[in-house]
């Protein structure tokens with residue numbers, strides 16, 4: 001969802017939080033809603049200044065890493081600050097709905113608009129199997145009690161006068177994990193949620209927040225520990241500068257070293273190619289990739305029958321973090337990426353300590369007053385391949401497996417480009433039948449377009465895809481790079 | 492050098508502006524209505540030095556013939572161009 005106003009608000013809250021930390025002004029954080037909406041200020045978005053301040057307070061709570069669901073509205077922002085400053089690890093659930101920001105959209109339903117011409121043919125009436133449409137005062141009217149929301153009337157109306165009113169978050173969720181509660185506000189069912197972040201991007205009120213770990217990361221840096229940044233391949237093009245400058249800007253913020261996760265992607269590609277070869281040689285029908293954290297949660301929570309077909313290969317984040325910890329056992333590892341689901345994956349990963357998204361990275365640069373274009377070009381200690389660097393774009397993972405396989409006569413790749421109710425149904429079918437008619441190597445990306453479409457990206461996916469392609473094309477082929485250090489990690 | 496008689500649109504793609512939303516302005520050149528296009532010159536800059544200290548929250552910034560637009564959006568910039576063209 002491309003919404004400048006909500007993006008601006010979220011990021012401003014983050015910048016203020018980080019600045020308060022850096023300037024040792026966390027004790028003044030209670031002022032944040034009042035500073036952003038001072039007395040007599042304009043009220044750009046909501047009914048009154050008090051509502052806007054209440055929303056900003058809750059956005060700050062999420063920025064401090066807490067859920068808003070349990071906020072009693074009495075606990076002051078400063079008390080949240082105290083808890084954030086003293087906690088050892090971030091909250092387990094990674095998303096929260098800022099209830100005050102949630103509009104409580106009208107329930108999803110099929111609705112006849114005033115464009116209804118009251119035509120003589122009345123195909124809507126005759127098509128409805130449930131007898132839910134009647135003519136009143138010469139126009140079609142839907143009986144909400146009888147309507148099953150099937151949408152048949154919409155498809156037959158010659159005037160396109162019937163529409164479906166959507167609740168954007170519910171509509172975006174591929175697994176039905178977010179819905180309005182009895183109070184009319186969106187609520188996430190964490191037993192179903194696969195952390196894909198679709199609701200985060202879809203809500204036009206920016207009511208769904210990631211619980212930020214940025215304070216935890218800043219605490220680690222401040223304590224003098226060696227904190228290593230691991231930048232996802234999608235970082236390329238997030239700002240209109242080279243990836244080397246972005247990496248240097250991270251060092252200028254206090255990270256001691258920066259690794260490209262593309263290096264771990266090389267290990268994923270080689271391992272996945274081996275896994276695929278073995279499976280095909282023993283007669284398996286198909287194998288899916290395993291690098292998308294939201295897809296992995298989908299399989300674990302909703303399609304366990306797909307588990308035997310999913311590669312056992314670990315993700316690029318995991319391998320990269322393992323490389324870092326092998327090199328620096330005391331280091332703190334921070335994955336920096338566009339993806340909500342990586343926060344969940346990191347909680348289970350033995351080598352990844354924290355996750356920061358690209359929005360938070362951008363806010364960090366702003367808070368530090370860093371002009372990234374003026375930074376030096378950072379030199380990565382290790383080289384990553386063309387294929388590893390292209391992982392963030394749909395088709396990139398399958399391509400990397402193809403290249404790493406070198407030669408495999410019956411290689412038929414296909415991509416599930418985005419998780420939605422239809423692709424989830426397809427996956428269930430393939431698992432049930434034990435066959436995939438589309439190919440024998442199935443790459444799965446929860447976000448349409450790949451990681452470049454993750455909910456926390458700073459730049460649009462068309463531009464980042466172009467930048468990533470250029471960067472990848474200037475890199476060596478995976479087969480021309482020595483496996484080197486990657487051999488030392490546990491495949 | 493800006494061409495004589497043209498309206499100069501200066502987009503800031505410095506870090507603060509970009510993070511605060513200037514990424515949405517990248518394609519503005521292609522959205523300028525055809526009747527204005529010949530009268531407009533678009534330039535991209537890194538930090539225009541308008542974002543320091545507390546003013547960062549007003550980013551992204553765009554200048555249209557020297558006039559500063561804060562919290563710039565595509566709509567605001569197009570409107571400013573239109574009002575310049577129409578004097």
Ligand code: FES
Nearest residue numbers: 503505508541542
């Ligand atoms: S980044 Fe735009 S004015 Fe500084």
